Amino acid sequence: MQWAMTLGVVVAGILTIRPLGFSGRGLVVAVLLVINSAVLLARRLPEDRIPQGLVLPWLTVGIAAAVALIGVSRSGTGYLFAFFLAGHIGYRLETRPALVLAGICSLLCGGVLYFRLGPGHDELPWVLGLATGTPVLVGILNRSQRQAVQAVIAAAESAERAARAEARTAALTERSRIARDVHDVLAHSLAGINMQLELADALLDTGDLEKVREANDKAHGLVRESLKQAQWTVHALREDSLPLLESLTAMLGSSGHRDVLTVTGTAREVPARVVQNLLRIAQESLTNAARHAPGGDVGVELTYAAASITLAVRNGPATREVNAVVGSGMGLIGMRERVALLGGTVTAGPVTAGPDQGGWKVEAVIPV
Numbered sequence: 322m323q324w325a326m327t328l329g330v331v332v333a334g335i336l337t338i339r340p341l342g343f344s345g346r347g348l349v350v351a352v353l354l355v356i357n358s359a360v361l362l363a364r365r366l367p368e369d370r371i372p373q374g375l376v377l378p379w380l381t382v383g384i385a386a387a388v389a390l391i392g393v394s395r396s397g398t399g400y401l402f403a404f405f406l407a408g409h410i411g412y413r414l415e416t417r418p419a420l421v422l423a424g425i426c427s428l429l430c431g432g433v434l435y436f437r438l439g440p441g442h443d444e445l446p447w448v449l450g451l452a453t454g455t456p457v458l459v460g461i462l463n464r465s466q467r468q469a470v471q472a473v474i475a476a477a478e479s480a481e482r483a484a485r486a487e488a489r490t491a492a493l494t495e496r497s498r499i500a501r502d503v504h505d506v507l508a509h510s511l512a513g514i515n516m517q518l519e520l521a522d523a524l525l526d527t528g529d530l531e532k533v534r535e536a537n538d539k540a541h542g543l544v545r546e547s548l549k550q551a552q553w554t555v556h557a558l559r560e561d562s563l564p565l566l567e568s569l570t571a572m573l574g575s576s577g578h579r580d581v582l583t584v585t586g587t588a589r590e591v592p593a594r595v596v597q598n599l600l601r602i603a604q605e606s607l608t609n610a611a612r613h614a615p616g617g618d619v620g621v622e623l624t625y626a627a628a629s630i631t632l633a634v635r636n637g638p639a640t641r642e643v644n645a646v647v648g649s650g651m652g653l654i655g656m657r658e659r660v661a662l663l664g665g666t667v668t669a670g671p672v673t674a675g676p677d678q679g680g681w682k683v684e685a686v687i688p689v
Contacts, residue, residue, distance in 0.1 A: 387400075393439055403453040511547070546611070598662070614643070
């Protein structure tokens with residue numbers, strides 16, 4: 322539409338502006354018409370194609386050429402160039418310089434017509450010349466709308482970049498969480514299995530088959546424990562996991578610790594991330610209890626408070642022989658990382674009083 326209007330002004334000028342020729346005043350009019358047409362057509366160029374420092378000189382030259390064309394020609398639609406350039410001044414320039422340049426255009430065009438400085442245009446009132454700068458207001462309005470649209474687009478792009486960054490951060494966080502889960506399942510169990518298998522391999526050379534069978538049985542026990550932990554991990558990793566209370570009860574039942582859960586407060590639904598991390602903390606605590614205090618009593622307390630939820634896993638001292646399995650030390654670190662991501666705290670240490678004295682206690686408090 323804008324291209325059609327621009328071409329329409331140029332064509333109307335060629336058809337109506339007179340004199341138009343190759344000598345004398347006609348040549349001057351022709352040159353001014355070419356300059357006006359070129360300046361007017363240039364307004365369709367993208368903004369990044371014209372250096373900002375050339376915008377003001379370019380539009381000033383255009384206004385001067387439009388005023389001169391009105392003064393030199395004796396008839397025609399030369400004033401249309403001034404009208405369209407004034408509108409584009411408001412679009413290309415900031416408000417203050419645009420108003421100043423448009424005001425100069427109005428004064429010059431009105432002066433040419435008022436003082437009859439040219440050979441013609443007796444039929445055009447000087448008020449028309451003063452009105453040539455008024456389209457600058459339309460240009461300013463269009464520029465404001467363009468800037469508003471650009472601001473909205475920039476905000477949308479910024480929001481999209483922020484969303485992508487957040488997604489990358491979430492992916493990295495999820496990878497860290499999965500790494501902790503893999504460690505919790507594999508590191509402890511595989512280390513113990515490897516130790517028992519190495520022991521069995523060493524005992525083969527001694528011919529003590531009884532001890533070989535004992536080491537092999539312990540390795541099989543660790544394998545069964547690893548499979549059980551893998552089931553817990555799959556359950557904890559599922560986004561559609563059961564509510565915390567049911568999930569924790571099922572975990573304790575599958576690990577052989579029935580009727581050891583004590584619930585304080587009113588059970589309520591908690592976010593999936595909290596459920597997953599509390600289940601992993603419970604799993605790690607039960608694994609450590611089975612490894613370091615076999616046969617010891619186990620107690621689990623789940624406390625629902627107004628602004629937090631607390632999970633405490635307590636075990637008594639060992640009642641059976643403890644297999645010396647060296648851990649990686651990453652279990653407690655993983656617990657702390659999980660709770661820190663949720664804004665909570667975790668404490669772990671020996672039990673110094675009560676029926677479980679000599680045992681161990683892990684307590685995690687997470688705000689919800």
